[in-house]
Amino acid sequence: MFYPELDKDDSLALHTDLYEINMMYTYFKKGIADRNAVFEAFYRTEPFGNGYAVYAGLEHVIKYLQNLKFSESDLEYLKENENYDDDFIEYLRNLKLKLTIRSMKEGELVFAKEPLLQVEGPLAQCQLVETAILNIINFQTLLATKAARIKLAVQGDALMEFGSRRAQETDAALWGARAAYIGGFDSTSNVRAGKLFGIPVSGTHAHALVEAFGSEYDAFKAYAETHKNCVFLVDTYDTVRSGVPNAIKVADEMGDKINFLGVRIDSGDMAYISKQVRKELDDAGYTDAKIFASNDLDETTITNLKMQGAKIDVWGIGTKYITAYDQPALGAVYKLVAIEDDFHVMRDTLKISSNAIKVSTPGKKQVWRISANTAKKNEGDWVSRDTEDPRKFDALFMFHPQYDYINKVVTDYTAIPLLHDIFKDGKLVYKQPKLDEIKQFVADNLDGLWDEYKRSLNPQEYPVDLSQDLYESKMNLIQDIRRKIRERSIGR
Numbered sequence: 271m272f273y274p275e276l277d278k279d280d281s282l283a284l285h286t287d288l289y290e291i292n293m294m295y296t297y298f299k300k301g302i303a304d305r306n307a308v309f310e311a312f313y314r315t316e317p318f319g320n321g322y323a324v325y326a327g328l329e330h331v332i333k334y335l336q337n338l339k340f341s342e343s344d345l346e347y348l349k350e351n352e353n354y355d356d357d358f359i360e361y362l363r364n365l366k367l368k369l370t371i372r373s374m375k376e377g378e379l380v381f382a383k384e385p386l387l388q389v390e391g392p393l394a395q396c397q398l399v400e401t402a403i404l405n406i407i408n409f410q411t412l413l414a415t416k417a418a419r420i421k422l423a424v425q426g427d428a429l430m431e432f433g434s435r436r437a438q439e440t441d442a443a444l445w446g447a448r449a450a451y452i453g454g455f456d457s458t459s460n461v462r463a464g465k466l467f468g469i470p471v472s473g474t475h476a477h478a479l480v481e482a483f484g485s486e487y488d489a490f491k492a493y494a495e496t497h498k499n500c501v502f503l504v505d506t507y508d509t510v511r512s513g514v515p516n517a518i519k520v521a522d523e524m525g526d527k528i529n530f531l532g533v534r535i536d537s538g539d540m541a542y543i544s545k546q547v548r549k550e551l552d553d554a555g556y557t558d559a560k561i562f563a564s565n566d567l568d569e570t571t572i573t574n575l576k577m578q579g580a581k582i583d584v585w586g587i588g589t590k591y592i593t594a595y596d597q598p599a600l601g602a603v604y605k606l607v608a609i610e611d612d613f614h615v616m617r618d619t620l621k622i623s624s625n626a627i628k629v630s631t632p633g634k635k636q637v638w639r640i641s642a643n644t645a646k647k648n649e650g651d652w653v654s655r656d657t658e659d660p661r662k663f664d665a666l667f668m669f670h671p672q673y674d675y676i677n678k679v680v681t682d683y684t685a686i687p688l689l690h691d692i693f694k695d696g697k698l699v700y701k702q703p704k705l706d707e708i709k710q711f712v713a714d715n716l717d718g719l720w721d722e723y724k725r726s727l728n729p730q731e732y733p734v735d736l737s738q739d740l741y742e743s744k745m746n747l748i749q750d751i752r753r754k755i756r757e758r759s760i761g762r
């Protein structure tokens with residue numbers, strides 16, 4: 271630890287951007303800190319060109335919110351470094367979260383432009399938690415989605431997560447291992463993730479073992495004499511001529527004393543070499559021995575290797591998974607959608623932009639997953655005001671919010687609300703599922719999605735439609751704001 275005097279009194283209350291606390295200060299001084307507000311978090315485009323994202327991070331968000339309180343050293347720091355009056359510091363000292371949070375469940379398949387998490391409560395409190403909530407769900411949702419893409423590419427083969435050494439620091443390795451498991455990996459190499467989350471841990475050995483013993487035979491033999499389950503890394507010198515023959519020799523000598531699970535290759539032409547290795551293992555009678563592969567793999571390389579007929583059974587994935595190499599940010603944002611006015615009435619709010627995708631949708635919402643009762647597949651998501659309930663209608667008119675000529679009428683459907691109560695007035699009301707249940711939930715959800723949305727390249731756009739009510743109030747609010755701006759500029 272670098273700062274032991276602070277660490278003992280550290281908290282995540284300051285894990286926020288300064289501008290959040292500066293806004294809190296303004297709200298406090300102007301007497302509106304406790305006005306009721308509603309913020310919603312959403313992202314704007316699907317990551318990796320995928321057709322959906324896998325929502326993850328809620329467990330960490332809950333942990334963060336449950337423990338949120340300014341410590342004395344936090345307050346001291348603010349007092350010394352910012353020009354806040356003492357009454358604000360006192361306000362922060364007594365701050366007790368009273369937020370009502372609604373969120374998608376972890377493992378839910380989610381789509382661009384729909385609220386994933388909604389925060390309602392005192393304006394200043396809503397503002398404080400923006401940074402950490404986005405920090406957590408941006409990372410974990412991105413990674414769980416990457417994991418699901420990799421899972422799709424391996425077509426049922428086993429997947430090991432190897433990313434810790436390349437992760438952007440320790441928290442990313444830990445929560446990234448969890449997101450991998452949610453998204454479809456079978457195990458992680460991170461032992462702490464095993465201890466904290468109950469994820470199966472697994473591993474082989476590194477080149478260092480071979481180098482330390484000076485020869486592959488001595489290294490494999492030593493490993494076999496100290497471990498029951500053995501996967502030998504065979505590419506330190508020459509995979510085909512030395513690595514695999516030495517692995518086979520040790521397996522023969524040890525017989526039933528070990529479980530010879532297979533060999534790992536970590537370099538070279540994986541398609542060509544894996545075929546050679548398969549033949550050597552089969553010829554020696556080890557037809558059940560598996561070929562493990564690692565080396566900067568991702569869903570694209572895996573798909574290509576499969577196309578080449580590579581004989582790989584188990585895939586170890588590190589760098590390109592844990593760093594979300596091809597798209598390092600999900601870009602989820604947190605926007606104010608409603609606020610209490612001077613007359614204690616909730617008023618919708620909107621952010622206008624010349625960029626259509628950046629125009630937010632006002633109002634407190636609910637997201638409904640609409641599935642056809644006959645096909646048992648999802649028809650799309652219907653974003654409504656939180657007061658609307660499509661279960662009361664016989665038919666649902668669904669239309670694209672930007673291109674309203676793309677529309678359909680759905681009958682005989684089931685509508686399931688996706689935003690669930692997590693905290694009510696600061697009290698946790700949600701029973702958190704076990705990690706394995708979340709993992710299963712992802713798999714079940716994927717079953718409910720048409721293949722057209724699931725393919726990893728150029729998937730169809732999944733419909734995320736607005737209710738008529740929401741659409742009209744958005745258009746009216748845009749007109750209203752434009753008119754006010756026009757009037758003001760004419761007056762000048």
Ligand SMILES: Nc1ncnc2c1ncn2[C@@H]1O[C@H](COP(=O)(O)OP(=O)(O)OP(=O)(O)O)[C@@H](O)[C@H]1O
Pocket residue numbers: 536537538539540541542564565566567571574575578
């Ligand atoms: N047959 C293949 N088709 C497509 N990509 C492959 C194939 N074989 C290996 N790759 C990938 O190509 C990339 C570079 O492989 P390369 O052969 O240069 O590694 P290497 O130099 O042998 O490994 P190292 O640098 O770790 O010793 C890696 O991401 C690897 O997974």
Ligand SMILES: O=P(O)(O)OC[C@H]1O[C@H](OP(=O)(O)OP(=O)(O)O)[C@H](O)[C@@H]1O
Pocket residue numbers: 432433435436476536564565566567586587588589590
């Ligand atoms: O390739 P990744 O997907 O990141 O998987 C993790 C990598 O970590 C280990 O390599 P190591 O740290 O020894 O580095 P090197 O193999 O690249 O030399 C292992 O042999 C994998 O290659």
Ligand SMILES: O=C(O)c1cccnc1
Pocket residue numbers: 432433459472473474475476534564586588
């Ligand atoms: O167990 C392994 O083979 C492993 C673990 C971490 C990184 N690379 C490989």
